[in-house]
Amino acid sequence: MRYAFQVQYIGKNYSGSQIQFENGKEIDSPTVQGELEKALCTLIHGKSSKNEGSTENNNNRRVKTIFSGRTDKGVNSLGQVVHFDTDETIVASKFLYSINEILPDDISVTDLKQVEPRFHAQKSAKKRYYRFEFINRRCKNAFDGDLMRVKFKTDVDRMQKSLNYLLGEHDFSSFKSSGTLNPSKICTLYEAKVSKVGDRVTIDIVGNRFLYNMVRTIVGTLLEIEGHNLEPEHMKYVLESKDRTKAGMTVSPYGLTLMKVMY
Helix, strand or coil: CEEEEEEEECHHHCCCCCCCEECCEECCCCCHHHHHHHHHHHHHHCCCCCCCCCHHHHHHHCCCEEECCCCCCCCEEEEEEEEEECCCCCCHHHHHHHHHHHCCCCEEEEEEEEECCCCCCCCCCCEEEEEEEEEECCCCCCCCCCCCEECCCCCHHHHHHHHHCCCEEEECHHHCCCCCCCCCCEEEEEEEEEEEECCEEEEEEEECCCCCCHHHHHHHHHHHHHHCCCCCCHHHHHHHHCCHHHCCCCCCCCCEEEEEEEC
16 A cells, blocks of 8 residues: 655755665665654554664565655755555554654654555656745844845845746756756746745745756855846846856755645
8 A cells, every 4th residue: 555645844954855875875864764764664563674683674674765856955844745655554643643753853744645556756746846035134133043144135026037037848957956867957937936024035936846956056046146236137048058157056955945745
């Protein structure tokens, strides 16, 4: 049977959402996936996948999870979707309570349900919604937390005009990092909106897929346009160049949240 649930997490204490490998071996670093799989093994098999024993036995016990997409170290989630397979029948209300008692305080699971065997958290997804927030103020505040602070003044109307050039289907090579494994650079952005309340700026972007560090590089390019008083049309130039060196910096992951995955 296949089950799916939503995962919320604060990413600052993890080396990304998914387990990392190097030379075919799992890297021993904390990940959201690692914590989820340990908790699932405890609930379903009564033992942690990290318990001592043979590699073969550990692999047999492991409950493998599939995420809707990878998030980097420092990136948060309110709506990450994960699926897993098991022969056990799961009672959602009891399971949710139990797994949330086991998981660390910065990870929680919601909305567990049984899904069709053909459902795939990553491949079945149609849209993904990300939000990036930063503080636009010269002086720091003790309650800013980990959010990036931009000291120069930004203009919401100009930023919206810049973002509008990214709507639709395009080659987003200019906004990808070198770590992008998928050779396809074509993405479709359905929405890209910027708003400001007080000194907090929010950028909401909805697309069918995103390249590695794409949202953070789009934000970096927006800030370069604002910081150097460039015309909003500069965003179109960067997009059409398909050249990463033309775009702005890749900003801090703190402030980026995967809000929702749509199917």
